[in-house]
Structures are given as structure tokens and as C-alpha cells.
Amino acid sequence: MAMNVSRLVQALEPSATLAMSAKAKQLKAAGKKILDLSVGEPDFPTPWHICEAAIAAMKAGHTHYTIASGIPELKKAVADQYRSRYGLEYAPSQVVIANGAKHALHNACTSLLNPEDEVIIPAPYWVSYSELVKLTGARPVIVPTEEAHGFKLTPEQFCRAITPRTRALLLCSPSNPTGTMYSPEELGQLADIVLEHNLFVISDEIYDQLVYDGLPFASFPTLRSGLQERTIVVNGVSKTYAMTGWRIGWTLSPENLATAMGDLQSQETSNPCSISQYAALTAITGPQECVAEMREQFARRRKFVRERLSKIPQISFPEMQGAFYAFVNISQYLGRNYGQVLIKDSAQWCLELLAQEGVATVMGSAFGAEGYVRLSFATDLATLEEALDRIERFLGSAA
Ligand code: PMP
Ligand code: GLU
Numbered sequence: 331m332a333m334n335v336s337r338l339v340q341a342l343e344p345s346a347t348l349a350m351s352a353k354a355k356q357l358k359a360a361g362k363k364i365l366d367l368s369v370g371e372p373d374f375p376t377p378w379h380i381c382e383a384a385i386a387a388m389k390a391g392h393t394h395y396t397i398a399s400g401i402p403e404l405k406k407a408v409a410d411q412y413r414s415r416y417g418l419e420y421a422p423s424q425v426v427i428a429n430g431a432k433h434a435l436h437n438a439c440t441s442l443l444n445p446e447d448e449v450i451i452p453a454p455y456w457v458s459y460s461e462l463v464k465l466t467g468a469r470p471v472i473v474p475t476e477e478a479h480g481f482k483l484t485p486e487q488f489c490r491a492i493t494p495r496t497r498a499l500l501l502c503s504p505s506n507p508t509g510t511m512y513s514p515e516e517l518g519q520l521a522d523i524v525l526e527h528n529l530f531v532i533s534d535e536i537y538d539q540l541v542y543d544g545l546p547f548a549s550f551p552t553l554r555s556g557l558q559e560r561t562i563v564v565n566g567v568s569k570t571y572a573m574t575g576w577r578i579g580w581t582l583s584p585e586n587l588a589t590a591m592g593d594l595q596s597q598e599t600s601n602p603c604s605i606s607q608y609a610a611l612t613a614i615t616g617p618q619e620c621v622a623e624m625r626e627q628f629a630r631r632r633k634f635v636r637e638r639l640s641k642i643p644q645i646s647f648p649e650m651q652g653a654f655y656a657f658v659n660i661s662q663y664l665g666r667n668y669g670q671v672l673i674k675d676s677a678q679w680c681l682e683l684l685a686q687e688g689v690a691t692v693m694g695s696a697f698g699a700e701g702y703v704r705l706s707f708a709t710d711l712a713t714l715e716e717a718l719d720r721i722e723r724f725l726g727s728a729a
Contacts, residue, residue, distance in 0.1 A: 342461050346696030350680065354690035365717040367705045368690040370506055370655060372572035374627070376609075377620040380571060383612030387605045396601040399592030400427025400580070404611045408565075408580050411614050415538075416549040418558065420582045426591040427610075429602045431536045431566035431579030436462050437591040438532050438562040438581055443468040447497035449532075452483035453698035454657065456506045456534070460698070468497070472698050477659060480510040480648045481699075485519045492523075498530040501550065504537040504652025507697045507704040511541060511651040514548035521553040524560060531561045536579070537653040539570040539621055542629050545651055559584050569653075570621055571613040576606040628654050631707040631714055638718040642725060654708040657694070661701035666728040673728075676703055687720035 334340075351369035358364045387393075399405070405422035412418045428434040435458065443449065445467030451459050453472045460470040473491045475481045488499070499520070504511040512520075524531055533550035541547045551558040566579025581591060595601070632650050639647055644662040664673060668686065673679050676693040680703060683689050694702025705721075707714060 338465055338467070341464055343457070343696075345461075346457050347692055350684075350690055350692050353684065357684070357688070362688060364684075364688050364690055365709075365713050365720065366690045367707070367709060367714070367717055368692050370569075370653070370706045370708055371574040372569060372624060372628075372654075373709050374572040374624055376572050376576070377613075379616055380573065380609050380613045383616070384576075384605050384609040387608030392604050392608055394604060396604050396607060397592075398596035398601050399588070400425070400602065401604070401607050401611070404607050404614075405580075407611055407615050408582065412549070412563070412582055416552050418549060418551055418582075421585070424585055424588045425580055425582055426588050426595065427578065427580045427602050427607060428566075428591075428595065429579070429599055430574075430577040431534070431564050431568060432458055432462075433577075433599070433602075434564045434566065434579040434581045435459070435532065435534065436465070437594055438564060438583070438587075439463055439466050439468070441587055441590040441594055442530060442532070442562065443497060446495060448493060448495040450483075450488065450491045450496060450499045451698075452481070452487075452501070454481055454505075454507050454694065454702065455500070455698055456502055457696050459500050459502075463500070469495075471496070474698070477646065477648060480651075481505065481508040481657070482510060482512055482516060483520065485523060488520055488523050492527055492529075496527065496529060498532060499524060500532045500534070502534040502536075504541060504547070506537065506653050507655050507692070507694075507699075508648060508657040509650035509653050509655040510648050511545060511547065514546055514553065517548050517550060518553045521550070521557055525554060525556055529560070531557070532564065533561055534564045536565055536569050538565065540625060540628060540654065541652040542625075542632060542650070547652070562587060567610045567613050571610075572624060573606075573610070573613065576603070576609055578602055578606045578610040628707070631709075631711060634711060634714060635705065635707045635718070638715075638722075642722055645725070654706055656705045656707065657697075657699075658703050658705060659701060660694075660703050660725075663725055663728050664701065668724065668727055668729075676700055679703060683721065683724050687724050689717045689720050689724075 405425040447468040
């Protein structure tokens with residue numbers, strides 16, 4: 331008998347962001363010049379004082395198992411951080427340290443959802459959301475949003491998607507892939523509906539420190555009283571401190587969910603890397619100038635990308651308010667010939683851009699939005715400049 335893959339895993343799409351990034355890396359390894367705007371990860375080295383904390387942790391012998399849900403010092407530091415940033419009171423026991431924010435999302439979905447539950451996910455959505463929900467047996471309910479409304483779920487769209495099976499809303503603000511952010515008022519309107527229908531929210535706040543133009547970021551549980559008991563907040567060090575490889579993220583949640591997620595982790599992965607946890611502790615309790623410096627660099631790149639994109643005819647994109655992505659509407663450029671090739675959809679467009687011009691991006695279809703392409707501007711200005719020259723040339727060649 332064939333060794334068939336389980337139905338749940340068969341139904342899983344591999345991560346398109348990581349697949350495009352792997353493709354770019356392969357071509358680079360084969361000696362091709364590739365300009366990589368695919369994966370969303372800060373290109374800066376992890377600040378050195380954080381690396382030193384890891385070395386110190388090894389020297390101090392922190393090289394063994396820790397408590398499965400994380401070291402107490404880091405849990406306390408995360409709780410303190412949310413108190414000082416947003417005035418939210420969490421006990422350290424409500425914090426679970428995971429192997430990255432993606433794993434924190436997996437913990438949240440697995441501990442909250444039952445098979446047949448429905449989870450509302452506004453599209454465009456980050457590639458892993460639908461798959462992490464599907465892995466629990468629950469059903470992702472993808473709700474398309476409008477570019478003209480910054481790709482934000484409206485109260486009407488939210489209400490229309492609710493059924494008796496709806497258990498949760500999965501929100502990402504600032505958003506990967508759209509780069510837009512809900513205002514506190516917009517989030518408040520969604521919060522009222524959450525409370526009215528007794529729903530739960532998984533709020534992915536991983537880009538909370540990457541907001542531009544001084545726009546106000548609101549952590550979801552702050553919007554109305556009673557939300558803290560209904561929300562699992564996800565955050566981590568990957569984006570804020572350029573620590574994607576260290577694999578540390580976390581949840582802040584009601585106590586019973588935190589206990590469940592800790593228990594889950596104790597069976598599934600044990601603790602996140604002990605050394606990385608000490609590094610993350612220094613990241614969030616140490617000097618914070620590095621965060622502002624990186625944000626400034628991202629802001630400069632954002633300005634450059636916006637200026638360049640706005641000169642290209644027949645494309646559009648919403649204002650980038652946070653994170654490091656431009657989500658570009660290329661629908662006017664589909665169904666056209668590029669050299670000998672007729673390009674029909676965003677996936678083909680991205681693959682052809684990579685083949686013809688050596689620029690790696692991610693197709694909108696991976697985020698539930700055909701007709702778009704995501705450009706990550708988490709790379710240096712010289713790379714961005716050349717990549718945009720090539721993208722412009724590629725689009726200009728469409729006949
Ligand atoms: N959420 C969003 C919206 C992200 O963009 C990412 C980065 N891919 C993650 C979660 C996962 O982050 P981590 O690297 O900490 O797993
Ligand atoms: N957040 C990044 C992205 O969307 C990392 C890749 C991933 O984890 O999917 O490109």
C-alpha cells in the first residue's frame with residue numbers, strides 16, 4: 331500500500347513566500363544575479379548587543395531545556411513591554427514563548443479551534459493564516475476586501491461573513507502583504523461586532539513597531555473593555571529586531587489558553603531555543619535605539635519605492651502605512667505578451683519577471699488576491715533601485 335500523506339497535510343499549500351525566496355536563493359547559488367524582493371525579512375544584521383547576549387547565555391550554561399512555555403524572565407519582559415507600550419495588564423503566566431510568531435499562531439489556532447469552526451480571514455492575507463487554520467480541521471472563511479478601502483475589512487463585510495459556526499477573526503495590522511493599517515476607530519468598529527457576537531480574535535501585531543508617518547497603532551485588546559478575554563495577541567522579535575533566524579515569537583492571551591498552549595508546546599516542540607530566548611530578553615529589555623534606526627531606514631526605502639511606483643502607468647497600490655511591503659495592482663498588465671510569452675496571472679507574472687529580469691517577488695494569488703504582486707522593501711536602496719528599473723522595463727515590454 332502506498333504511504334499516503336495525511337489528508338490534513340495533503341490539503342496544505344507550501345508557503346509561497348518561502349518558496350519564492352528559496353527559488354531566488356537557488357538561482358543566486360547557480361551564479362545568477364538576482365534582486366530579491368520576495369521574502370519579508372529585515373536585511374539588517376541582528377544588533378550586536380543582542381548577539382552578545384546569546385554568547386553570554388552560552389557561557390553561562392543556558393544551553394539546556396527551559397520551561398516549555400519559556401523562561402520566566404522573558405515572559406515577564408513581554409508582559410512588561412505590553413504594559414508600557416499599550417497599558418495592558420498581563421501576568422507573565424499569560425505569555426507563551428514560541429518558536430517564532432508563525433509557531434505562536436499555530437499554538438493559538440490549535441488551542442482555540444475545533445474542527446468545523448469557521449475563522450474569518452480578510453483577504454489579502456498572509457500566506458500561512460489559511461493553512462494554519464486548515465491544519466486544525468477548522469475552516470478558513472476568506473473575505474475579500476477592497477483596494478480602495480486600503481484592503482481593510484469593513485463592519486458590513488465582517489457582519490455578512492458571520493455564521494453560527496464563526497469562532498474567530500484573524501487580523502493582521504499593519505498588514506502583510508498590503509502594508510496598510512487599521513485606524514483605532516476602524517478596529518473599534520470591528521471590536522464592537524466581536525463583542526456582540528461573542529467571537530474571539532487572533533491579533534497578529536508583529537509589525538507594531540514598523541509604522542510610518544507617526545500614525546497611531548492600536549493593540550486590539552485596548553479598544554474596548556472585555557476584549558482582552560477574547561483576544562490572543564501574537565508578536566515577536568523577528569521583524570522589530572531583525573531576528574528572523576533566532577525563531578522567537580509569543581502570544582499574550584487569557585490564562586487558560588496560555589496554559590493550553592504551554593501544554594501543547596510541551597508535547598510538540600518542548601521549549602524554544604534557550605539561547606535565543608536570552609537574546610530576545612536582551613532585545614526587548616536592552617537599548618531600543620536600533621529599532622528606531624531600522625525603522626528610519628525602512629521609511630527611506632518606502633519613500634523611494636512609493637516615488638518610483640507612482641511613476642509607472644496603469645498600476646496602483648495602497649499607501650504603505652506599516653510593515654515593509656508594497657502590494658501592487660498589476661491587473662492591467664495581465665493577459666498581455668511579454669516577448670514571446672502571454673502572461674495570464676500573477677503567478678506567471680512573478681515567475682516570468684524572475685526568469686527575464688532576475689527580480690524575485692511574490693504573486694498576489696498566494697495571498698488570496700489575484701492581479702497583485704507583493705514587493706518587499708526590506709532590502710537596500712541600491713537593490714531596490716535596480717529592481718524597480720527592471721520591473722519598469724518588464725512592464726514596459728508588455729504588448
Ligand atoms: N505574521 C506575519 C504577518 C508575518 O509577516 C510573519 C513573518 N513571516 C510572521 C507572522 C512570522 O514571524 P516569525 O518569523 O517570527 O515566525
Ligand atoms: N513574513 C515573511 C514573508 O511574508 C517571511 C516568510 C514567511 O515566514 O512566510 O515573506
